[in-house]
Amino acid sequence: MTNQVITKVVHAIQDDYADDFAWCYGCGRLNEEGYHFRTGWDGEKTVTYFNPSSKHAAIPGFVYGGAIASFVDCHGTGSAALALHRKNGFEPGSGEEPPRFVTGSLNVNFLKPTPQETTLKAVGQVEEIHPKKWKVSVEVFAGDTLCATGEVIAVVMPKTFTNK
Amino acid sequence: MTNQVITKVVHAIQDDYADDFAWCYGCGRLNEEGYHFRTGWDGEKTVTYFNPSSKHAAIPGFVYGGAIASFVDCHGTGSAALALHRKNGFEPGSGEEPPRFVTGSLNVNFLKPTPQETTLKAVGQVEEIHPKKWKVSVEVFAGDTLCATGEVIAVVMPKTFTNK
Numbered sequence: 160m161t162n163q164v165i166t167k168v169v170h171a172i173q174d175d176y177a178d179d180f181a182w183c184y185g186c187g188r189l190n191e192e193g194y195h196f197r198t199g200w201d202g203e204k205t206v207t208y209f210n211p212s213s214k215h216a217a218i219p220g221f222v223y224g225g226a227i228a229s230f231v232d233c234h235g236t237g238s239a240a241l242a243l244h245r246k247n248g249f250e251p252g253s254g255e256e257p258p259r260f261v262t263g264s265l266n267v268n269f270l271k272p273t274p275q276e277t278t279l280k281a282v283g284q285v286e287e288i289h290p291k292k293w294k295v296s297v298e299v300f301a302g303d304t305l306c307a308t309g310e311v312i313a314v315v316m317p318k319t320f321t322n323k
Numbered sequence: 324m325t326n327q328v329i330t331k332v333v334h335a336i337q338d339d340y341a342d343d344f345a346w347c348y349g350c351g352r353l354n355e356e357g358y359h360f361r362t363g364w365d366g367e368k369t370v371t372y373f374n375p376s377s378k379h380a381a382i383p384g385f386v387y388g389g390a391i392a393s394f395v396d397c398h399g400t401g402s403a404a405l406a407l408h409r410k411n412g413f414e415p416g417s418g419e420e421p422p423r424f425v426t427g428s429l430n431v432n433f434l435k436p437t438p439q440e441t442t443l444k445a446v447g448q449v450e451e452i453h454p455k456k457w458k459v460s461v462e463v464f465a466g467d468t469l470c471a472t473g474e475v476i477a478v479v480m481p482k483t484f485t486n487k
Contacts, residue, residue, distance in 0.1 A: 184379050184387040192378040194389075214356040216346050217425065218484060223348040224426040225358075225393025232389040261381065261433070262388040268428045272484055320382060320436055 166208045166278045170252035171197035172240045173233075180259045180316075185233035194229060198237030198283075199251060205238035205283035205295075211275050222273040227307055230281055231267050231297050235311025236260040238283040239293035243315070246287070261320065263292065263312040273299070273306040291315040330372045330442045334416035335361035336404045344423045344480075349397035358393060362401030362447075363415060369402035369447035369459075375439050386437040391471055394445055395431050395461050399475025400424040402447040403457035407479070410451070425484065427456065427476040437463070437470040455479040 173186045174197070181189040186196040198207040207230065213219075215226040236259075244250070244257040251257070273279065284296045292314050299307040337350045338361070345353040350360040362371040371394065377383075379390040400423075408414070408421040415421070437443065448460045456478050463471040 180382055182380050182383055184381075185389045187380075190378060190380065214354060215348050216351075216354065217348075218344055219346055221484060223393075224429065225349045225389070225396040228392035228396060228429055228431075229387075229389025232392060261436075262431075264430070264432045265388065265392055266428070266430045267392075267426075269426050272425075320385060 166280070168197045168199035168206060168208065170250065171199050172237050172244065172251045172257050173197050175251050175255070175257050176259060177256050183233065185229045186237060194233070196230060196233040196237065198234055198241060200241060201282070205234070205241055205285060207234040207237065207281040209279040209281070211279065213275070216275060220275055222275050222279070224267070224269055227269070227273060227299060228265060228267050230279065231299065231307070231309040231311060232262055232265050234281040234283055234297055235265070235295040235309070236262055236313045238285050238295045239313035242285040242287070242293060259316045260293070260313040261316045263314040265309070265311055267307055267309040269307050271304060271306045274301050277301040330444070332361045332363035332370060332372065334414065335363050336401050336408065336415045336421050337361050339415050339419070339421050340423060341420050347397065349393045350401060358397070360394060360397040360401070362398055362405065364405060365446070369398070369405055369449060371398040371401065371445040373443040373445070375443065377439070380439060384439055386439050386443070388431070388433055391433070391437060391463060392429060392431050394443065395463065395471070395473040395475060396426055396429050398445040398447055398461055399429070399459040400426055400477045402449050402459045403477035406449040406451070406457060423480045424457070424477040425480045427478040429473070429475055431471055431473040433471050435468060435470045438465050441465040443470070
């Protein structure tokens, strides 16, 4: 028996976004230059991993706060999409197109300098506060160290975004 | 007489950061792959401009929230550095090395979808709330449209960041 640390999401909600919605710089699988955040369930919580590259520095050795904010942002919208998708009876990988959320507000508290050489883990707790508005509380860990906390209010993407 | 719109900061605080502190993915002049945000005075307010590239999308045509959060983040720390530098008797371009701040907390409220083809302007109002802690209130405009508001608590970079 090993204590292997899992740092990969198998079924991510972003894998199932329609192609039109898969270009996000944070979590779009079709955006070649983006972060490629992928968010899935871990029991009743949600999880996203992030391996910062050397370019994502604040100063060398520590992760840029804007990159952590981006991580929290997409973890938030992805978590809300997971939760509404589950409420609708679906899981990522089931073949159904999930709902797509945008960020209403984003809050990040930076508690400790975040090291660059470690896989970061965002853990989310989702709460429905309105049928179209979901609150996601986020903790960002580097190993066992809580480096940042955050909160995202995610809103079902309005039709004005797509004009469809 | 023309109504030319100025969208460039001549003397940015980031131009004067020491080389060791010029690698930030948001505002580091030495980070080749970063956003290269540059923050300067505009009267008693501070200003940063951002021309999003096509990769910085949420969905095509609209700017990614994490990129706007990054914009607000570096505008906040840059504005705080400008203000403390001025308090110390210096202006960017004077040849003195400015103080360097880190982000304590970051808050962004997304009011409207932010178009990608427009130069964005962040306007900041800085307030000293402690000799080492400054609050920056931020408004992000696309043309005349207020697309986002934010608040950054910026903290003078602790020595634990550099071990110097």
